[in-house]
Amino acid sequence: MGLDDIKRRIADAEAAAGRAPGSVTLIAVSKVQPPDRVEAVLTAGQRVFGENYVQEAQGKWPDWRERFPGVDLHMIGPLQSNKARQAVQLFDAIHTLDRMTLARKLAAQMQEQGRSPQLFIQVNTGDEPQKAGILADELPGFLASCRDLGLSPQGLMCIPPEGEDPVPHFSLLRQLAVQNDLPLLSMGMSADFEAAIAQGATHIRVGSAIFGERDYG
Numbered sequence: 096m097g098l099d100d101i102k103r104r105i106a107d108a109e110a111a112a113g114r115a116p117g118s119v120t121l122i123a124v125s126k127v128q129p130p131d132r133v134e135a136v137l138t139a140g141q142r143v144f145g146e147n148y149v150q151e152a153q154g155k156w157p158d159w160r161e162r163f164p165g166v167d168l169h170m171i172g173p174l175q176s177n178k179a180r181q182a183v184q185l186f187d188a189i190h191t192l193d194r195m196t197l198a199r200k201l202a203a204q205m206q207e208q209g210r211s212p213q214l215f216i217q218v219n220t221g222d223e224p225q226k227a228g229i230l231a232d233e234l235p236g237f238l239a240s241c242r243d244l245g246l247s248p249q250g251l252m253c254i255p256p257e258g259e260d261p262v263p264h265f266s267l268l269r270q271l272a273v274q275n276d277l278p279l280l281s282m283g284m285s286a287d288f289e290a291a292i293a294q295g296a297t298h299i300r301v302g303s304a305i306f307g308e309r310d311y312g
């Protein structure tokens with residue numbers, strides 16, 4: 096299990112960046128992983144997890160939540176508007192608020208259910224046509240519209256373009272967070288979380304480096 100190794104690397108990266116110990120939250124991304132691997136990591140004390148698919152998470156987490164109190168579950172995958180109800184029921188944080196239709200559904204569900212998962216706005220830092228996320232220059236307007244609905248997004252999230260140096264994307268996300276007064280930054284995965292911590296990540300999303308490669312077969 097790579098959990099201890101990752102925790103050590105996070106502590107080293109925090110120290111190297113002059114950041115306080117524990118200032119970075121590790122989200123263990125458990126999508127598609129065999130249950131025994133996830134249970135081993137739960138048993139080792141990890142409580143913050145990320146999932147990409149509402150249905151998969153619904154099948155696994157209600158039981159684990161009962162057996163391992165204190166679980167903090169984050170939705171990090173694309174969220175269909177028609178899954179907003181289940182997402183608000185199931186998750187403690189949603190990292191992929193990326194359009195007004197979803198913002199409206201989430202606002203309605205949060206009001207109806209009296210729950211308020213923490214919200215991150217996904218930003219398409221690479222301006223990639225096929226990728227979800229708000230464009231950088233549309234962020235202030237989007238944020239204002241979210242607030243008009245009664246939502247209070249706390250942070251930004253990005254997935255840098257594949258095959259590119261992620262650092263300029265992390266740096267841009269940080270600038271946008273500062274400009275818009277948002278305290279949280281969800282950025283960095285198995286291959287680049289140390290670089291993300293150097294750029295100010297408060298939440299890193301690490302899957303394969305903890306659990307091993309995912310088998311989609």
Ligand SMILES: *Cc1c(COP(=O)(O)O)cnc(C)c1O
Nearest residue numbers: 124171284285300301302303304
């Ligand atoms: C799957 C996934 C991760 C984890 O990726 P690894 O490379 O396995 O660490 C992080 N963020 C998002 C949005 C993902 O979909």
